[in-house]
Amino acid sequence: MSAETDPVKVMKQEVGKAAAQRVQSGTIVGLGTGSTTAYAIQYIGDRIKKGDLKDIKGIPTSFQAEVLAKEHGIPLTSLDAVDHIDVAIDGADEVDPQKNLIKGGGAAHTREKVVDSLADQFIVVVDSGKLVERLGSTFKLPVEVIPMAYAPVMRAIEKLGGKPELRMGVKKAGPVVTDQGNMVIDVTFDSIDNPGELEKTINNIPGVLENGLFVGVANVVLVGEVKDGQPLVREM
Incomplete structure (x- = not known):
């Protein structure tokens, strides 16, 4: 074809x-x-x-x-x-x-x-x-984070019930780097019941620049x- x-x-x-x-x-x-x-x-x-x-x-x-x-x-x-x-x-x-x-x-x-x-x-x-019927059902939630803060941010996300992983490069050794020079953590949630609340909560973690929830x-x-x-x- x-x-x-x-x-x-x-x-x-x-x-x-x-x-x-x-x-x-x-x-x-x-x-x-x-x-x-x-x-x-x-x-x-x-x-x-x-x-x-x-x-x-x-x-x-x-x-x-x-x-x-x-x-x-x-x-x-x-x-x-x-x-x-x-x-x-x-x-x-x-x-x-x-x-x-x-x-x-x-x-x-x-x-x-x-x-x-x-x-x-x-x-x-x-x-x-x-x-999708509910956000987070097929796609991980991306969170942009400044490099020095990625470990504490991952711990904070775990406390919220998320499973975070640092996004790694394809055809590049090491993590993906955004246009702003930051890292991306992809988070799996069992279910995102209140996207508006979660968006604010994650953005309030020190070191987080922005997350992928658009509410x-x-x-x-x-x-x-x-x-x-x-x-x-x-x-x-």
Whole structure:
């Protein structure tokens, strides 16, 4: 099967395109991280090239998003140069029925949370495999921590009932290092009963920068699925 006809890839492209269609001229756009969001960035670039979108400024949430945006001709700005963000587009690792999220599979959740929370409208792009009844059921909760504090933070998380592990690099010896130069602890919880409480509790542990629970931040969730070999996009 060629890449062009791989239904999962086509579905991710369609979700990205659906999100990119919602961007309007003259807006400031938060550009998220990850494979589905990458297609949204590509299609925003296509719309700019066609003259369909004008006067767009992007704010990237990661080095990956910055490189992609430049590649696709999206002019970039920064949070110290703007006073608002109109719309942000980003993926998620899990989405519950209340549109709460777990993010951070790409270790960019701190910058993503800053940008996505500031946006007037935050559009989440996912495939249907990311939908869960309860957060934490399929994905570990990522916690970004400053390097000197990783051991005490892991002990504090254990006291909360979590099983923490330091995220190790692939094709790199030693731990994953975030764009901010920090480490990521991935935490397994038996169940996350109150995501809003847990988000605050973990963020209050000294040395924690931010965790991957996004509670009450998402406005729109666009879900892609493959039905009878055909890609479909629906709004949750």
